[in-house]
Amino acid sequence: MTSQTSTEYEKYYVPEKSRLAICATIGLMLSIFGAASVMNDMTFGDPNEASSSWTIFYCGMFFFAATLFSWFRTAIRENIAGMNSAQLKKSYVLGMFWFIFSEVMFFLAFFGALFYVRNLVGPWLAGEGDGGRMNGMLWPGFEYAWPMMQTPQEAVGGAASQLVANSGTYISPHTSMAFADAHVWWHWLPLWNTLILLSSSFTCHVAHLGILAGDKKKFNLWLGITVLLGIIFLCLQALEYYEAYVEFGLTLNAGIYGSTFFMLTGFHGFHVFMGMTMLLIQLLRSVIGKQFTAEDHFGFEASSWYWHFVDVVWVFLFLFVYIL
Amino acid sequence: MGDHHHGPAKGLSRWLFTTNHKDIGTMYLWFSFSMFILGGAFAMIIRAELFQPGLQLVEPGFFNQMTTLHGLIMVFGAIMPSFVGLANWLIPMMIGAPDMALPRMNNWSFWILPPAFLLLASTLFMEGGAPAAGWTFYAPLSTTYAGPSVTYFIFCIHVLGLSSIMGSINIIATVMNMRAPGMTYMKMPLFVWTWLITAFLLVAVMPVLAGAVTMMLMDVHFNTSFFSAAGGGDPVLFQHVFWFFGHPEVYIIILPAFGVVSQIIPAFSRKPLFGYDSMVYATASIAFLSFIVWAHHMYTVGMPVAGELFFMYATMLIAVPTGVKVFNWISTMWRGALSFETPMLFSIGFLILFTIGGFTGLMLSIAPADFQYHDSYFVVAHFHYVMVAGAVFSMTAAIYFWLPKWCGRMYNETMGKTHFWISFIGFNLTFFPQHFVGLAGMPRRIPDYALQFADFNMMSSIGAFIYGASQILFLYNVIATIRAGDIVTDEKVWDGAEGLEWTVPTPAPYHTFETPPAVKG
Numbered sequence: 112m113t114s115q116t117s118t119e120y121e122k123y124y125v126p127e128k129s130r131l132a133i134c135a136t137i138g139l140m141l142s143i144f145g146a147a148s149v150m151n152d153m154t155f156g157d158p159n160e161a162s163s164s165w166t167i168f169y170c171g172m173f174f175f176a177a178t179l180f181s182w183f184r185t186a187i188r189e190n191i192a193g194m195n196s197a198q199l200k201k202s203y204v205l206g207m208f209w210f211i212f213s214e215v216m217f218f219l220a221f222f223g224a225l226f227y228v229r230n231l232v233g234p235w236l237a238g239e240g241d242g243g244r245m246n247g248m249l250w251p252g253f254e255y256a257w258p259m260m261q262t263p264q265e266a267v268g269g270a271a272s273q274l275v276a277n278s279g280t281y282i283s284p285h286t287s288m289a290f291a292d293a294h295v296w297w298h299w300l301p302l303w304n305t306l307i308l309l310s311s312s313f314t315c316h317v318a319h320l321g322i323l324a325g326d327k328k329k330f331n332l333w334l335g336i337t338v339l340l341g342i343i344f345l346c347l348q349a350l351e352y353y354e355a356y357v358e359f360g361l362t363l364n365a366g367i368y369g370s371t372f373f374m375l376t377g378f379h380g381f382h383v384f385m386g387m388t389m390l391l392i393q394l395l396r397s398v399i400g401k402q403f404t405a406e407d408h409f410g411f412e413a414s415s416w417y418w419h420f421v422d423v424v425w426v427f428l429f430l431f432v433y434i435l
Numbered sequence: 436m437g438d439h440h441h442g443p444a445k446g447l448s449r450w451l452f453t454t455n456h457k458d459i460g461t462m463y464l465w466f467s468f469s470m471f472i473l474g475g476a477f478a479m480i481i482r483a484e485l486f487q488p489g490l491q492l493v494e495p496g497f498f499n500q501m502t503t504l505h506g507l508i509m510v511f512g513a514i515m516p517s518f519v520g521l522a523n524w525l526i527p528m529m530i531g532a533p534d535m536a537l538p539r540m541n542n543w544s545f546w547i548l549p550p551a552f553l554l555l556a557s558t559l560f561m562e563g564g565a566p567a568a569g570w571t572f573y574a575p576l577s578t579t580y581a582g583p584s585v586t587y588f589i590f591c592i593h594v595l596g597l598s599s600i601m602g603s604i605n606i607i608a609t610v611m612n613m614r615a616p617g618m619t620y621m622k623m624p625l626f627v628w629t630w631l632i633t634a635f636l637l638v639a640v641m642p643v644l645a646g647a648v649t650m651m652l653m654d655v656h657f658n659t660s661f662f663s664a665a666g667g668g669d670p671v672l673f674q675h676v677f678w679f680f681g682h683p684e685v686y687i688i689i690l691p692a693f694g695v696v697s698q699i700i701p702a703f704s705r706k707p708l709f710g711y712d713s714m715v716y717a718t719a720s721i722a723f724l725s726f727i728v729w730a731h732h733m734y735t736v737g738m739p740v741a742g743e744l745f746f747m748y749a750t751m752l753i754a755v756p757t758g759v760k761v762f763n764w765i766s767t768m769w770r771g772a773l774s775f776e777t778p779m780l781f782s783i784g785f786l787i788l789f790t791i792g793g794f795t796g797l798m799l800s801i802a803p804a805d806f807q808y809h810d811s812y813f814v815v816a817h818f819h820y821v822m823v824a825g826a827v828f829s830m831t832a833a834i835y836f837w838l839p840k841w842c843g844r845m846y847n848e849t850m851g852k853t854h855f856w857i858s859f860i861g862f863n864l865t866f867f868p869q870h871f872v873g874l875a876g877m878p879r880r881i882p883d884y885a886l887q888f889a890d891f892n893m894m895s896s897i898g899a900f901i902y903g904a905s906q907i908l909f910l911y912n913v914i915a916t917i918r919a920g921d922i923v924t925d926e927k928v929w930d931g932a933e934g935l936e937w938t939v940p941t942p943a944p945y946h947t948f949e950t951p952p953a954v955k956g
Binding site for chain 2: 125126135146148221228259364371
């Protein structure tokens, strides 16, 4: 029998009542209803008809963001007030860890789609495999290569002449994101982005070492550099998208190459934005709020795990989307 | 925030703002029961239409909306939240924890569900009607040929996924971090074990479903070509991503049911569970295998032979750990001092009928044979044996088993047994004939059928109405118990029941185990 007595046990703080969940629900539901309506207006709606979808979406997002702000503020204040036992802190650690795991699985769905398309679907559409003869009849003249610079639809001469039901018009890019199309290595943005993001993981780690040593100055400086590198990454990513759309003809409707490229890099970019915001908030908490000590800095630690996760995803992106 | 905790708040704010695992569990259970009634009503429409051949009551398009919503609501609205509700009520009490690890997030996980389902159900009244591509919503039926309601549906799935992921993270954190001292992993009640593994599965595959519906969203609104061959994609890609989620999902539904039965059968056999360790390992093996068998839902889609073989053998392997479980339950009952109260009846019903569902699953796993069975009523019969007689029967058993503990009142045993027998007969009358019509070639998801299937379909429909009606009896029994059932005060409501939840007073107080209990070696 290995039980603690009740005097040794540090009570696990269970908040009594909270409006946060209901407010977050209202914000989230308004946001998704607004977002869905915006998209339906775009695809199915009458462009001349006035619609309040955007307003609903913005109201929802604002309300949601305000609730989350309040939620995290509450959690931080509880911690500062000393209400969090070591056991409760471990719950937060586990929560963050499994949240990141779920994010990994989200990216896995898109990487899985990429592998499936590149290794199986592409060759099949070009006539390989058991169904090859049928595909040969459906898409005569289609030759598979990656990056896919000609869609099956274009191979048969456009949407009007394809034999299967038409679901859209796909226009391939004339230049891909691959290194071979960049001509000079220092024009190749993904390389710079890789260097920036890898160094930001390093600077983030230096900031971590700083706070562990109780050196707030070092912590603030290196965390600031990390946030700055994150912002530079996002700017370069925006530049790359601009280049893709305007100069390369690589768009969302450029067939499966464009689809996988933008979804993978887009979701990654969104996660970089989230991670950068998280780190920025930790920086503000440290500089303005004078928070964090060598022993107690979980807000930063969790954000840094997220940042390293985003970095690892990028390494795989660089490898499978840009290089191979 | 004094040293002592207060009881529940008064009025509506108790439920809206609560952080109490018992309140949240109760809300999950009532919500899932209301979804069970709604999804059941849709099933009644389906069976009424199929009562006789020919188009009788509804338009074929509406029929498709009914099959789609019935599936979605039963899977995501009824069964999954019901087990989350059970987890909320029981896991903290079973491991000696004061509450769930992250109580505010727990409340949020619940409260996003009702509005999401309200939005999903409201698509019925939208232009073009509700989604009608089946609960599996295969592309391109759900993309190229979908109406505006698909957008709301996609966002609903995102919200349900969010709810499941947060709920699961909470369960994992609770089980890993909140066990009372001495409650080692291999001493945890099996219900806690099965839920821990289920939560891992949920965190792993709900994001994949989110990925699948996101690809749909992009194809519908932003002209990407994930599921369009013309752009170099593949509609079959949807099926792969969907079933990578969908097969573990099947075990997400059934593993907690295994856990429930593993608590109830020992209690009414008055013997410890036979082969506890092997139960844990079998559960983990099933969870692992669930990730490498998804394409057995897609044998007829034109996979390479090597793929068919791999998925066939991997699927058959699942029969091994599942067999371990079934034999363990039977061995638990062997030479036990058995008694047959309602929870035990439902558990034995589960054991027999789930095993039948398992065997038909084994038949379906044989790739060449599946070419005949695929998308027939045989498949419908198979998965209703595991979903209804598996998950729903065990859930019903759980309610009868723990309800007296929760509310301190005993349900009416005669009514409970009547409920069981009507359910058992109604269920088998509904779904057993569907094996025959399926083998004879009746396809699923159709509003009309060939004349030779008429008799069996009429039997099915009568059975469905009986089964549906028996749930009203269940609802009445539960409400009557809560309001005016015989008072029970014994901590151990059932003399054979074991576990920490039976050491707290009956009815279970609002807060339990604020300091951890001592767990015996």
